[in-house]
Amino acid sequence: MTLGETLERNGISRRGFLKFCVTTASLMALPPTAATAIAEALASARRPSVIWLSFQECTGCTESLTRSFAPTLENLILETISLDYHHTLQAAAGEAAELAREQAMHANQGEYLVVIDGSLPGPGSNPGYSTIAGISNLQMLEETVAGAAAVVAVGTCAAFGGLPVADPNPTGAVPVSKVVRDKPVINVSGCPPLPMVITGVLAHYLTFGKLPELDEYGRPLAFFGQSIHDRCYRRPFYDKGRFAETFDDEGAKKGWCLYRLGCKGPMAYNACATMKWNGGTSWPIESGHPCLGCSEPDFWDAGGFYKALSVPTGNIGGTAAVAGLAGVAAGAVGGYLSGRAKKDARTAHRKVTADELEQKL
Ligand code: SF4
């Protein structure tokens, strides 16, 4: 059964499907013509087999993907895959569950996707620190990935090691990319990651048969190409040097910048500022809390959550350090970066509407 047939059977209207294609193309900064390609490819695609492995993790990544309100884009894309193995979501347990994994691998040799959340005890570590069905995480990963087409490391633990890797890393944990060397690996970081980023990557793979363009950390550029700071609505206050000093002072009440309360937005690359959380309801900074930088390597060891950045970390535009050290913001530079970012976003996100798409197809 094709995806188009599956969606129809599940009562998804054609217009709802086309809207999904338009939104996906826009969110992934693809050219307007890509919406047509996505619609055509997804409608005729067979449901790909996905094997989801959970290692040293907290289940937050799965919660992120499934805690959404129907009907949503996330649910729509979940209809498109055949989730053949997932500890938390599957009904089968024990030997029956492991049999399902083996059958999916066998039946879809070379074509299935492996999604992983959690880090795993590395090759030099005690394999007994984390086991499933009597075998170590390392063995299960190597065995499952051997016949896969590609690997998606979901969440900061799988992408960069996350909490298990935090000093002193008692289990000798490593991220997926340290073990998987001979298959394409895409990192969808975040603690947890945004659900639409996970589904966007799957939609891209279904449409184009390959992973999207990645940044230096193996993350999809469309979602991680700009920092939280670049897209933050409090940015004008940063540029004017207006900062909240405590969580309940006048500045906090007026919505001023949270930089001095420890905001890691200038060094965090993620799409929270534009996509928000809980179906677009809000996001941490809008709720008055600094960004913790959860999508970055060394998330847990990068200094205190509420300690202001004083030295740029990673690819920062330079304004954060100036603001932190001198107590004022470098408005001119900030304004230039902001303007350039906006121009890039406008160029990359030129939209096509569902109506236009309907006429084309
Ligand atoms: S420092 Fe944080 S709150 Fe301030 S503008 Fe940047 S991202 Fe927004």
Ligand code: SF4
């Ligand atoms: S705002 Fe920052 S800490 Fe919060 S989810 Fe987004 S990237 Fe992570």
